[in-house]
Amino acid sequence: MNPKRKQTSAMPSQPAESAGKHKRAFRIILITGLPIVVLLLSFSVGRYSVSLPQMADIIRAHLLGLPDPGPASISIVLLHVRIPRIAAALLVGGALAAAGASYQGLFRNPMVSPDILGASAGAGFGAALAMLLSLGPAGIQLLSFLLGMGAVALTYSIGSLVSRRGGAVLSLVLTGIVISTVFSSFTSIIKLAADPDNKLPAITFWLMGGLSLVGLNDLAILAPLVLIGLTPLLLLRWKLNVLSFGEEEAQALGVNTTRIRIVTIICSTLLTATAVSVSGMIGWVGLIVPHLSRMVVGPNYKVLLPISALYGASYLLLVDDIARSALTMEIPLGILTALIGAPFFIVLLITGKRGWE
Amino acid sequence: MLEIENLSCGYGDKPVVKDVSFSVRAGEIMCLLGPNGAGKTTLFKTLLSFLKPLGGTVKINGQSTAGWSRQVLARAVGYVPQAHSAPFPFSVIDVVTMGRTAHLGLFAAPNSKDKSIADEALHSLQIDSLRNRIYTELSGGERQMVLIARALAQQPDILIMDEPTSNLDFGNQIRMLEQIRLLSNRGMTVVMTSHFPDHAFLCSDRAALLRRGLPFLAGSVKEVVTSGNLISAYGIDVEVAEFTAASGRKVKTCVPLMRTDNKSLKNVLNHGSP
Numbered sequence: 001m002n003p004k005r006k007q008t009s010a011m012p013s014q015p016a017e018s019a020g021k022h023k024r025a026f027r028i029i030l031i032t033g034l035p036i037v038v039l040l041l042s043f044s045v046g047r048y049s050v051s052l053p054q055m056a057d058i059i060r061a062h063l064l065g066l067p068d069p070g071p072a073s074i075s076i077v078l079l080h081v082r083i084p085r086i087a088a089a090l091l092v093g094g095a096l097a098a099a100g101a102s103y104q105g106l107f108r109n110p111m112v113s114p115d116i117l118g119a120s121a122g123a124g125f126g127a128a129l130a131m132l133l134s135l136g137p138a139g140i141q142l143l144s145f146l147l148g149m150g151a152v153a154l155t156y157s158i159g160s161l162v163s164r165r166g167g168a169v170l171s172l173v174l175t176g177i178v179i180s181t182v183f184s185s186f187t188s189i190i191k192l193a194a195d196p197d198n199k200l201p202a203i204t205f206w207l208m209g210g211l212s213l214v215g216l217n218d219l220a221i222l223a224p225l226v227l228i229g230l231t232p233l234l235l236l237r238w239k240l241n242v243l244s245f246g247e248e249e250a251q252a253l254g255v256n257t258t259r260i261r262i263v264t265i266i267c268s269t270l271l272t273a274t275a276v277s278v279s280g281m282i283g284w285v286g287l288i289v290p291h292l293s294r295m296v297v298g299p300n301y302k303v304l305l306p307i308s309a310l311y312g313a314s315y316l317l318l319v320d321d322i323a324r325s326a327l328t329m330e331i332p333l334g335i336l337t338a339l340i341g342a343p344f345f346i347v348l349l350i351t352g353k354r355g356w357e
Numbered sequence: 358m359l360e361i362e363n364l365s366c367g368y369g370d371k372p373v374v375k376d377v378s379f380s381v382r383a384g385e386i387m388c389l390l391g392p393n394g395a396g397k398t399t400l401f402k403t404l405l406s407f408l409k410p411l412g413g414t415v416k417i418n419g420q421s422t423a424g425w426s427r428q429v430l431a432r433a434v435g436y437v438p439q440a441h442s443a444p445f446p447f448s449v450i451d452v453v454t455m456g457r458t459a460h461l462g463l464f465a466a467p468n469s470k471d472k473s474i475a476d477e478a479l480h481s482l483q484i485d486s487l488r489n490r491i492y493t494e495l496s497g498g499e500r501q502m503v504l505i506a507r508a509l510a511q512q513p514d515i516l517i518m519d520e521p522t523s524n525l526d527f528g529n530q531i532r533m534l535e536q537i538r539l540l541s542n543r544g545m546t547v548v549m550t551s552h553f554p555d556h557a558f559l560c561s562d563r564a565a566l567l568r569r570g571l572p573f574l575a576g577s578v579k580e581v582v583t584s585g586n587l588i589s590a591y592g593i594d595v596e597v598a599e600f601t602a603a604s605g606r607k608v609k610t611c612v613p614l615m616r617t618d619n620k621s622l623k624n625v626l627n628h629g630s631p
Contacts, residue, residue: 108444238466241451242458244444248407252438253511254431254459299445302466 097312100286122151
């Protein structure tokens, strides 16, 4: 308000500008460099270590149709196990982080994760049910995906009923908590009914999350679904900025909030249910990666959403590298994301800029 | 030009405000007064289509706004809420650029032209220096100015301002009113609410008064802001006085008169509602 005070605050703009340039250069390195390093690292890490030149030779030979250069076991590991797994980690991580970032804007709350409306709980129940019925891998994925979507549809319809007198966002979150609890209880019932010798351990292990079972054929389903979920979110991302100012203000600024909300929920749910149906329950990625991204690039969704997807992909890939190489036994991914994510998040909260108010 | 005809508004099917009619011509400022709970917010929400009118019409430049999309309405009417906090630390220029949303396609993000319109809005309010600051770190008055800049970037015909002077100190209140006058001098139509009837005398062309259980009043400031009307609206003793400033300018002002003896204070507290 006071023009004199503003003058003084604008004074030290010269040095601030060059510091800003350094900061921007640092950011660009952080944004592009980090994922590339993680990606290259991931190809060579594992039970069979593959050196980078070796890998380049194998990939080049297969692309050009030349005879396989290296030991056959190495190229099989690389092409049928490692590359699908790396691709799945990238897709699942990117999907969860993008869904989480979108939900945080939609619900105007940085504590929101992509499973807030019941997608994970529903998908988990679907997978457990499919295993109880001995449906096989395709059946597990399908039922898990359908029940993940179904749980959110249930949350949305009950939430709309609750919010007839206003308060759409809060009604949705509260209903989501209820629906999540109900589906978690269903999962517990299934565990209770499952054969404790083979089915119970399989269900428990699946729920812990992991990418060890992903093959090339899974990617054929995973990749298009993630693309279908991600594209509308990326296209509508500017509107998420406006929505984070609240329902009425967004309306006054010319946004059809009901329409944007339903598109965001459908796409985020598609991403979350797809991710869970392939990889099991992997928590934390959708919560902390958007935070980390917000600290690096700021809250504007124009940049934040693509960066969240990129960082989510790199983060899950990095954690999956640790999961398959730290011990001789594979560590379930869901446990690791929480064990690494939680302390990392606390450190960020203590030392970093918070990224929310 | 904004015309309200026989508007009744409320939640569900229970009207809070009935038979509201007034009009504000282009470039005029209207100040909406009324005690807490009289329905100022409800009326505002209906003007902005957050609530559906229970009856009557809102017309902008002669056309009823019923059935307008959010986007079309937002190009005609800008809303300046009370200064608030945002959940994420957006920069000021990002916040102001969000005012361009009504002019963008569904999938579009603002381009450099929208950015420069946002810069012009900051410049016209002389708050260029806030451009790269973080919105959530600003003072209440600065946030209020940024929200006005956002509404200006929207390039509407009418500006609806919810208590633009709330949370501001004495000096900043008057500076805010001067700023609003400046906007109206440039042709902006302004409808604002205030808790201070003096603000109607200071900067508005028209006034309206909402009173609980009594008919809605609207007209020139002189007609509406009278001692009798204020007494009926707020339930306290008020006199309107005229004062001649050193420059010779005549200024009207409202002087509330407190009852000081115990007996009548007890009466007030027993019968009047807070």
